[in-house]
Amino acid sequence: xxxxxxxxxxxxxxxxxxLADGIPLRTICRDEKISHVTVATWREQDKDFDKRCKDARxxxxxxxxEGVIDIADATDDYRIDGRKVPRRERDxxxxxxxxxxxxxLLKKWDPKRYGDLQKHEHSxxxxxxQLVTESRKTDAAD
Numbered sequence: 233x234x235x236x237x238x239x240x241x242x243x244x245x246x247x248x249x250x251l252a253d254g255i256p257l258r259t260i261c262r263d264e265k266i267s268h269v270t271v272a273t274w275r276e277q278d279k280d281f282d283k284r285c286k287d288a289r290x291x292x293x294x295x296x297x298e299g300v301i302d303i304a305d306a307t308d309d310y311r312i313d314g315r316k317v318p319r320r321e322r323d324x325x326x327x328x329x330x331x332x333x334x335x336x337l338l339k340k341w342d343p344k345r346y347g348d349l350q351k352h353e354h355s356x357x358x359x360x361x362q363l364v365t366e367s368r369k370t371d372a373a374d
Contacts, residue, residue, distance in 0.1 A: 251288035254295035
């Protein structure tokens with residue numbers, strides 16, 4: 233059965249819910265056993281679904297950003313070889329990498345909200361007349 237025949241309102245809702253939780257689309261598609269290309273086609277064909285996905289993805293970026301705080305504050309426990317790792321045994325370098333990776337991805341995915349702000353300010357006046365006058369002075373001195 234082709235993947236496109238699996239589409240339903242329930243599947244659309246699951247995709248959007250999981251995107252809003254910060255789960256990458258490829259992971260969602262792998263779990264649902266559908267191609268990410270198929271979902272891209274659905275989005276192209278259905279503008280309402282596309283908007284829902286974009287809105288969910290924005291919420292998901294916020295969820296990822298909030299998760300960064302959890303990692304940095306060591307509030308989330310994780311498991312190694314099936315054993316829960318207490319906070320005091322956590323690897324700070326691993327946590328630093330997890331935070332850095334998420335922040336770098338957020339900068340790429342949503343630079344307006346998560347990118348580094350760079351302001352360029354100019355003070356004073358530089359008009360074309362001033363540039364021409366300065367250029368003539370330089371030419372006359374040579």
